[in-house]
Structures are given as C-alpha cells and as structure tokens.
Amino acid sequence: MATDETLIAGYDGVVCDLDGVVYRGADAVPEAADALQAVVARGVGVVYATNNASRVPAEVAEQVAALGAPATAGDVVSSAQAGAARLAAELQPGSAVLALGGDGVVEALEAVGLQPVVPDADQRELDRVAAVLQGYGKQLRVRDFETAARLLSTGLPWVASNDDATLPLPWGQSPGNGAYIDLLAGALRRRPDVVGKPHPPLYRLALDRLGTKSARTLAVGDRLSTDIDGAAAAGIDSAWVLTGVDRPSDLVAGEASPTYVLGSLADLLLPYAAPTRDADAWRCGSARVVMDGDDLHLEPGDAAAVEVVRAGLAALLARRDGGGARDRLRDGAEELDRLLEADTPRDPG
Ligand SMILES: [Mg+2]
Known part of the structure; x- marks a missing residue:
C-alpha cells in the first residue's frame, strides 16, 4: 500500500467489534463514532459483530446510533x-x-x-x-x-x-x-x-452481510483472544485497537499477531506507518526502539504514542516469535503499557 493512502483505502468492508472499540459500557470511545461515519462516507461497509447473544440487533443498533455512529439493525451481526x-x-x-x-x-x-x-x-x-x-x-x-x-x-x-x-x-x-x-x-x-468469536462462523456471516471478499475485509477489535485470533482463523486482516481491555503486555504474553495496531478507529483514516527493522533498532514514524538483550530502550522523539508502541511491539514480537522466553520480555511490554496509560485519554471520566 502506498504511504499516501489511508489504511481503510485497502478495504471494502469492516467487521467492527463494539465494547472497547465503539463504546465502553455506557460511554462512547472518543473519536470512534466520527471515524465510522467517515469510513461509511468513503463507501466502505461496516457491520458490528457481537458475541452478545442476549440482546436483539435493533437494541444494539439503537445504542450505537445514539453515540453518533452509523448503525441500523441490519448492520449488527450477532453470535x-x-x-x-x-x-x-x-x-x-x-x-x-x-x-x-x-x-x-x-x-x-x-x-x-x-x-x-x-x-x-x-x-x-x-x-x-x-x-x-x-x-x-x-x-x-x-x-x-x-x-x-x-x-x-x-x-x-x-x-x-x-x-x-x-x-x-x-x-x-x-x-x-x-x-x-x-x-x-x-x-x-x-x-x-x-459459532461466535473467535470461531469463524460469525465472521462468515459478517462477510455475507457486507458482501465483501475476505481479502478486502478488515476486522477491528480490542480483545486479542477473540477479535484478533478470530480474524486470523477466518482468514481476514485484523486491526487491534488500544481503546479497550487488552494491553501490549497481553499481546507479548499471548500468541496473537494483529495485522495493524491502532490507537483508535481514527487511525483507519490515516496512512498506516508500519514499523521497520534496522539491525537491532525498530522504527515507526519518528519513534525508534532498540532491543538490548531483552531490554527495550524507547526513543520516542516527537512520535505519537501509538508509533512508539508499534515499534516496541515489533521488536518484542520478533523476539517472541523467534522463540524468546516470554517472561523476559514482560518488562519491556509493561513499559509500553505505561506509555499508553500516560498518553491516552482512554478514560474521559
Ligand atoms: Mg471488545
């Protein structure tokens, strides 16, 4: 993908998780509703995939629409x-x-x-x-x-x-x-x-509803063991958003490998700065991260926190997936957790 293109330009449809992505309990996640409106305005379809089987889709859609995001009952795909x-x-x-x-x-x-x-x-x-x-x-x-x-x-x-x-x-x-x-x-x-996340049938139903090909569909979610593992099992790309429950330390401790790491849904409308490797250093935007043994040295420069996190996670995941001992990567991962905690308006109140 050319760097002057937005991330969402690579896709025709989005399978969007709800809690931790669009809302948290009764509160809206900042920027999420506006970002989804902008995604739909570009002609990209959005369905909301929820493991919540107790609520009817119309009730879910009403909650989402009340936050300002585009949603009708037909846009909700439930387990x-x-x-x-x-x-x-x-x-x-x-x-x-x-x-x-x-x-x-x-x-x-x-x-x-x-x-x-x-x-x-x-x-x-x-x-x-x-x-x-x-x-x-x-x-x-x-x-x-x-x-x-x-x-x-x-x-x-x-x-x-x-x-x-x-x-x-x-x-x-x-x-x-x-x-x-x-x-x-x-x-x-x-x-x-x-049939629900992380199992493929819910994703297949979402793809049917969107009418998009799996290669042109992006799943977005905050939980690694359901949203991100489920997307991988269904053979579609995934964007892990940091507005919900799971933290960088959860990613390093587990097996998941999201295609993208996003600060929020607003990042769908920006070019995606992917981390790149340069010997022992990883870069993303103006952020630089160096692995020294199992230690992670962060050089944020004036980069956004999410760019530091992408570079840091790329370094840690390269070690994780290369068979490194996970408990020795925990300190570095927790440093990324703290960086996000300090940066993000995660909890408006
Ligand atoms: Mg969620």
Whole structure:
C-alpha cells in the first residue's frame, strides 16, 4: 500500500467489534463514532459483530446510533444469528429449536424460519425440539438447564452462540456463556458447536452481510483472544485497537499477531506507518526502539504514542516469535503499557 493512502483505502468492508472499540459500557470511545461515519462516507461497509447473544440487533443498533455512529439493525451481526444460520442449514424449515437464551436467541431463530421453543414450554412442544441453541440469558434458571440437558442427552444437535468464560459487568467479571456451556458439558460429556468469536462462523456471516471478499475485509477489535485470533482463523486482516481491555503486555504474553495496531478507529483514516527493522533498532514514524538483550530502550522523539508502541511491539514480537522466553520480555511490554496509560485519554471520566 502506498504511504499516501489511508489504511481503510485497502478495504471494502469492516467487521467492527463494539465494547472497547465503539463504546465502553455506557460511554462512547472518543473519536470512534466520527471515524465510522467517515469510513461509511468513503463507501466502505461496516457491520458490528457481537458475541452478545442476549440482546436483539435493533437494541444494539439503537445504542450505537445514539453515540453518533452509523448503525441500523441490519448492520449488527450477532453470535445468536450465526448460531441460527448454522441450524437453519442443518434442519428442515420450521423445525422446533430449544432457545436456551435471551430475546436475541429467540429472535434469531424466528428470523431464519425456525420455531423457538422456550425451556418452560409444555411437554408437547418440547417433544418436537430438533436442536438446542444456547446463548447467554439472564432470565435462565437451573431447571432450564435441566430441560436442556434432558433433550441433549438424546443426541440432538447443540449449537452455542459463544464460549466467553466471563461476562464483564461494572463491578467485575460474572460467569459468561462459556461457563454455562461447561455446566451442561460436564453432565453430558459432549460439547456444542460454537459459532461466535473467535470461531469463524460469525465472521462468515459478517462477510455475507457486507458482501465483501475476505481479502478486502478488515476486522477491528480490542480483545486479542477473540477479535484478533478470530480474524486470523477466518482468514481476514485484523486491526487491534488500544481503546479497550487488552494491553501490549497481553499481546507479548499471548500468541496473537494483529495485522495493524491502532490507537483508535481514527487511525483507519490515516496512512498506516508500519514499523521497520534496522539491525537491532525498530522504527515507526519518528519513534525508534532498540532491543538490548531483552531490554527495550524507547526513543520516542516527537512520535505519537501509538508509533512508539508499534515499534516496541515489533521488536518484542520478533523476539517472541523467534522463540524468546516470554517472561523476559514482560518488562519491556509493561513499559509500553505505561506509555499508553500516560498518553491516552482512554478514560474521559
Ligand atoms: Mg471488545
């Protein structure tokens, strides 16, 4: 890509994550909505891919649009929809499916012509169930899982929206859908097909919705183990944004390799300054970073923090992927964490 081109010029569609990218809880991520408006104004499609199976797409779109980003219900691709699409491909039209989840699961099944059956339906309806779609649902009770276990014990197809172990809430981490999958799996000694991030079906549904080729589609997200690993598994480029939960030290400690590292979505509209290597030094923009043994020496110059981070990560990842001991790279990675912490208006209040 020529350096006078914006990053987004290389793509026709964006698969955008939500929490940590467009909003954080109830707050907008600075610059995100304006950047997405500018992306869409260039003729690039944007869909929002969410592992949240409990909310219906219209509700998600309303929240996104209220922040000023372009979004209609049709722009939201949920893990519940990916699960319903999977079952629609396997079952006869109109088949009854146990909706073990919230409204998002029920609506997704209806939208593909399957008949959702709730766990407390009468026995005649439950007897017709041909498969189970499991997503997070706050209203689910112990007896609902017992009903699901009884149906699944006969060998019915079992699809789960996502397997996130935890669900972030304002006070901390609550059990996520993955924990409720484990609950059933422990009893059943089998596991479901999972369709949400980091598994490819949600990305395939997003590509269908966008109508773009995988080589011309970019996935954007803040979580390495879901958004970035998922994009790689689906064979599409990824942009890791630093406005969410994962930090440079998480990248160095794990296996993920994002195609791009962005300070925020606004970086989609700039030329991408990729880090380059010069012997033991890495450069990005006017930033220079030198690896001295396992130590990282930062020479930021007047570079933006994200450029220092790109150069630093390139140095550390070269060592990581060359088989270097990860714990010895931790100090350097944490130095990048602190640089971001000091620089970014990450938390407006
Ligand atoms: Mg996220």
